[in-house]
Amino acid sequence: MKFGIAIFPSKSVQDEANSYRKRYDPHYSLIPPHITLKTPFEAEEELIKELSTELRYIAKDTKPFTVYINKVSSFAPVTNTIYFKVEPIQSLIDLNSHMHEGIFPAQGKHSFVPHITIAQNLTDDEFSDVFSSLRMKKIQFQDKVDRFHLLYQLENGSWTVYDSFVLGN
């Protein structure tokens, strides 16, 4: 089964992200707007309880924190993904690194760039148009994070939440 770990930002940030995703992100209907903490990984279904227990410890050891979103950025030229950049504060970095240790698959050595995707899989021409318009937008959010979620993927590509982990709890 395929699992992933993510933070859902507040409703207002999700609504704002969706106003762009609706047009520019083919994953719009598969999962709500999110900050990925751990990219999708394969694990046996039976492992899920063990992963949950481990995530419970990680959540308990993490105080709620605030994230800052101040601009629209992109992964170009690597991919044509456009996103709300989330300032990479230490709490996010620590969560991400704990989820790549111990029983969790390490998943290569990608550097962690916290973000909320608002556009992806664009052609080069679409990307130029959309990014030049979106990068001018005044985006400013500060958002309290007090939980994250473990999700699994269904056959149609959509994601269902398995469990929620409240920070400092």
Next chain:
Amino acid sequence: MKFGIAIFPSKSVQDEANSYRKRYDPHYSLIPPHITLKTPFEAEEELIKELSTELRYIAKDTKPFTVYINKVSSFAPVTNTIYFKVEPIQSLIDLNSHMHEGIFPAQGKHSFVPHITIAQNLTDDEFSDVFSSLRMKKIQFQDKVDRFHLLYQLENGSWTVYDSFVLGN
């Protein structure tokens, strides 16, 4: 803000339900297949922590249980909704009734019919066609339920999980 409370059945039941929802349910992309425990209700965003605390108690007092799904049924002639009928065992009935007491809005006197919607908003002709074919399907699942989820609705109509409540925990 609009909230709802639901159980997500196992991945295999969700995949099976989605194979019909994809064609026949306009809510297909708004929420994964689910058993509604409490239909959408309006509540102040600030109330959410209080609701969570209360739901934590309800979950703690409920042992994990098994649900049985043995046939496709419909709400016709009231609505053209078609669903997997979930046998109304006492644990489900108790969960539902606890969620209509105390700080939770009572929401009228609808009787509780546990189900997983697979088709809705069909025209009368579509309904006749689809239901006469689906009611012949051999559907048989028994599914362990060990948690439920509190969700809120975004502006686009989709649902995000706020918190998960593990039974007997």
